[in-house]
């Protein structure tokens with residue numbers, strides 16, 4: 731029998747809709763996912779782009795307790811910068827990468843090894859800041875890549891496939907390959923960028939659960955997916971870091 735596909739579900743921006751709508755559905759099926767949170771107390775996702783007010787975590791004590799519970803149930807919390815805004819990303823790449831790691835680690839008391847580049851935007855200084863901050867892997871997107879056992883993997887430039895409506899979930903399950911999938915809003919236009927309706931999210935997760943139950947899929951966090959690929963006997967060595975100084 732084919733080896734199962736490895737699937738990592740990632741959700742960006744720390745949106746409230748994800749905690750209210752997606753987490754209960756994921757928990758219902760025992761799926762662990764990775765949530766990339768922005769490290770500031772603004773209750774609105776102010777990314778500088780015109781759109782409705784999208785509610786996000788404000789890092790209240792209540793939210794922090796909720797995140798700790800998620801971690802205990804197997805979810806991963808990752809970092810998604812401090813401001814999620816231009817020009818901070820270019821002007822202070824160190825502050826955005828290192829600041830987000832320290833902010834989240836100090837509140838959740840766990841190591842945060844995964845980073846996600848806001849706006850899928852990478853430059854050499856930004857990438858180097860993420861490496862220097864001590865992350866182990868970082869995700870951008872969304873160029874629809876997936877990874878075969880032979881793929882060359884840049885751990886600080888892991889691509890993803892951004893989920894849309896009415897997707898055939900079977901696309902995500904090429905045997906023995908790693909698929910990193912990305913969601914933003916779960917709900918409607920008021921909830922986040924390029925939203926997936928809750929019922930559609932539930933349908934996709936239920937389909938995935940059927941595939942998991944048949945042995946075709948294993949769902950793991952982004953961190954665990956990266957660790958699994960690093961551990962493969964035939965995995966190539968990670969690329970050299972390109973620290974410019």
Ligand SMILES: [Zn+2]
Pocket residue numbers: 742743810814847848849
């Ligand atoms: Zn984002």
